[in-house]
Amino acid sequence: MKILVCISKTPDTTAKISFTQNNTKFASDGVQWIINPYDEWYALVRAIELKEKDPSTVLHLLTVGLADTEPIIRKALAIGGDEAIRVNADSADPFYIATQIADIARQGGYDLIFTGKETIDYNGSSIGGMVSELLDWPYISLAVKFDLNGSVATVVREIEGGEETDEVSLPLVVSCQKGVAEQRIPNMKGIMSARTKPLKVVEPVAAEALTGIVSFELPPAKAGVRLVPADNPAELIRLLHEEAKVF
Amino acid sequence: MSVLIFIDHSEGQVKKASLEACSYGAALAGQLNVPAEGILLGTVTTDLSTLGKYGVKKIHQAAQEGLNHLDAQVYAKIIADSATATGATVIVFSNNLSGKAVAPRVAARLKAGLVSGAVALPDTTSGFVVKKNVFSGKAFAHVAINTPVKVITLNPNSYPVREGEGSVSAEVAPLSVTAGAPKVKVVSATQATGEVPLTEAELVVSGGRGLKGPENWGIIEDLAKALGAATACSRPVADAHWRPHHEHVGQTGIAIAPNLYIAIGISGAIQHLAGVNRSKVIVVVNKDPEAPFFKAADYGIVGDAFEVVPKMTEAVKKLKGIA
């Protein structure tokens, strides 16, 4: 069994979001970077659990990013995984990224690919689906539970208005969200061993970026809160009805 | 040339998110001077010709029961083939759970540039630039799509459902497909019948750790019921299993954009705000005047939720004439 977990670097959830160069670039000065929470908490941890159950499992982590993503991938290796691959490229276009991942997947002979449900910076939710199409594999989006029995996966995924339990033979691409696993904190042993785990750097394959970010924009600031006295909640309801007209 | 809109369905019905996609797709088609067409896979009880009033001229329906469960791989092939056959230049999905499953596959299959989470109509004055949500609601990006065929997924509650004048009915054209056998076997499916999905709800009442325990959720549910609102919660509340996970909103939960978001006993941490700050009107009830949420609110009451919320419910009932 060979599992590939896709890892992405994102600004910390408390990072101040602002832009430079005439609103064309994210202002990364002083920003703390983290592993995208969905990749770390759910995709990676579930893959580690599968490896714990079946130690013959080979678990590789993959990131598409420049050298500055290495601290993040080392941090992921401290949680678990045998080795990591970094495709030396950077792009905000999901097709470009997916093309790189699909290429690594083809060469590496993986059976299972995990992604997080989305990144908390671009909020695309599109890499898993694109990779599966490029490989012509089935895709289970937004999994909340994942189990493996031999080469057959049983997955519960979120669908409109409910949940669906699916059975599917590997190979398979799954995007993971809450429910699939529980967050793990790396321990000292993990942090030490991560330093010596292989981190292979490969150059990207030729691919086109089909989209490009023209500019960013911050939402308009709120005008300020209008406080209603605590002894008069009926006035608040009147304002919502007559002034804000929300119901 | 046309704009092709993917119309999804659950419980045999076309839901609001798809009606928004229809309205959006029709407006975009008007902008590009091409017709808006829809594609629906499976069978529904909704009379599809009535979707004409949202501006859709023709709906291609593959009315096979085998297609009622959405299979991303099977769906993507049919939609991509149909887009090619009808000469669609833009394919529109809702960015709901169905859209997230299928749109990326369709885009990759057609090598079409994808923008997911659009919040407005594209700017087509020079090129094709779509405004989308980024940084989990903390910012927007304007993204250019550089390919001849384009795929857009529209965030729920970002574009109004618009009915055109008169009662135009859409032509429903059968689409014959030979769908390959799905590789995914659906073992079972559960639907929370009748419930409005949180992402589609126009009014949301949400509770946080300030409510002290699950046994106190009655005041939240009563207010939600009186308003006809959906309920949500902060992350620690879901983590503690006071409420189900699917109610967890925020940066690592669901992102929502209702017309009204009432936050009760929630401090307003940056990760919580990220998921709710696109709400049109935010109301905060918190006993701490320094709670950060007040800075992001439109209306607020500094007070004890256990005293304030039941009075709000009373006032709503009185206003609506509910005894």
Ligand SMILES: Cc1cc2nc3c(=O)[nH]c(=O)nc-3n(C[C@H](O)[C@H](O)[C@H](O)COP(=O)(O)OP(=O)(O)OC[C@H]3O[C@@H](n4cnc5c(N)ncnc54)[C@H](O)[C@@H]3O)c2cc1C
């Ligand atoms: C990586 C990361 C991701 C996260 N993602 C999310 C996310 O997606 N969603 C999310 O919600 N959180 C998220 N969090 C957690 C977030 O930082 C906060 O801890 C959380 O939102 C706090 O929840 P709360 O407001 O319910 O509780 P608290 O912060 O404990 O606030 C409780 C509030 O209730 C008020 N209160 C107490 N008693 C009363 C009363 N009787 N009447 C009225 N008010 C009262 C208090 O004044 C206080 O403001 C994340 C954190 C991290 C680190």
